[in-house]
Amino acid sequence: MGALSGQFAVVTGAGSGIGKAIAQALGSQGATVCLVGRTRQKLEATATTLAHSAPPAVVLPADLVSDEQMDALQEELQRRFGQVNVLVLCAGEIAHGSVESAPVETFDKLYQANVRGNFRLIQLLLPLLKKGRGHIVVINSSVGLSSRPNVGQFSATQHALKAVTDALRAEVNDHGIRVLSVHPGRVATPRMEAMYKKDGKEYKPEFLLQPEDLASVVVSVVILPRTAEVTDLSIRPALKSY
Numbered sequence: 001m002g003a004l005s006g007q008f009a010v011v012t013g014a015g016s017g018i019g020k021a022i023a024q025a026l027g028s029q030g031a032t033v034c035l036v037g038r039t040r041q042k043l044e045a046t047a048t049t050l051a052h053s054a055p056p057a058v059v060l061p062a063d064l065v066s067d068e069q070m071d072a073l074q075e076e077l078q079r080r081f082g083q084v085n086v087l088v089l090c091a092g093e094i095a096h097g098s099v100e101s102a103p104v105e106t107f108d109k110l111y112q113a114n115v116r117g118n119f120r121l122i123q124l125l126l127p128l129l130k131k132g133r134g135h136i137v138v139i140n141s142s143v144g145l146s147s148r149p150n151v152g153q154f155s156a157t158q159h160a161l162k163a164v165t166d167a168l169r170a171e172v173n174d175h176g177i178r179v180l181s182v183h184p185g186r187v188a189t190p191r192m193e194a195m196y197k198k199d200g201k202e203y204k205p206e207f208l209l210q211p212e213d214l215a216s217v218v219v220s221v222v223i224l225p226r227t228a229e230v231t232d233l234s235i236r237p238a239l240k241s242y
């Protein structure tokens with residue numbers, strides 16, 4: 001019996017990277033995990049890794065930027081579970097580029113996924129989270145706290161997501177819902193590897209945070225007694241020189 005036995009968790013971006021590691025960690029604590037992302041095969045691969053250590057995972061492919069698909073996801077979660085105890089928002093888009101040169105269309109795309117998509121999914125799932133006295137975990141970014149060159153568009157969406165997260169916490173705490181905003185530095189995931197390749201830099205994942213590092217800290221917060229709420233969490237690679 002794990003600390004989350006009998007609980008229902010929903011993890012977006014569960015097909016790879018941080019979301020996959022968090023889904024595995026929640027499952028290993030006994031939660032039934034619903035895996036969300038656009039690519040069914042990636043979600044099924046995550047479900048397979050959970051098969052021996054957790055209750056069977058539920059694979060529900062859906063695109064954060066599609067209102068229809070998010071509505072269908074909400075209906076399916078209502079039908080299958082009737083409540084949500086843990087919601088981890090880990091899906092999103094990234095793009096680099098200077099304010100001078102980055103296409104504004106890219107900004108729109110980042111906003112659609114990272115801000116509007118997450119905002120609407122939270123809205124849709126709040127009734128189920130209220131029933132489950134749930135924990136909402138928003139995987140934000142270190143650049144959701146302070147910006148730097150060439151990440152202005154992404155950083156702006158993450159600052160907006162932080163604003164939504166903070167407002168939400170103040171609105172739902174009285175319903176027994178806790179809200180955590182996580183701000184990681186660089187994590188060794190497929191996304192990070194692709195970014196290093198694109199920039200022509202050698203990729204050394206062993207020098208970065210590991211997805212399991214984040215999963216471990218998220219689970220430790222989620223299983224805290226109800227008397228405690230962690231609101232914001234910054235975590236970065238121990239090695240600064242890489």
Ligand SMILES: NC(=O)c1ccc[n+]([C@@H]2O[C@H](COP(=O)([O-])OP(=O)(O)OC[C@H]3O[C@@H](n4cnc5c(N)ncnc54)[C@H](OP(=O)(O)O)[C@@H]3O)[C@@H](O)[C@H]2O)c1
Nearest residue numbers: 013015016017018037038039063064091092186187189191
């Ligand atoms: N890696 C880092 O260094 C780092 C640092 C700080 C913050 N973060 C944040 O952590 C989160 C996860 O990043 P990661 O590095 O683990 O990236 P990743 O390996 O690329 O995982 C992101 C996942 O999100 C899914 N996804 C993307 N767009 C989606 C959409 N519109 N609807 C549904 N699912 C979608 C992707 O699967 P499909 O393509 O199949 O949909 C993918 O499995 C991101 O929000 C990122 O901003 C990452």
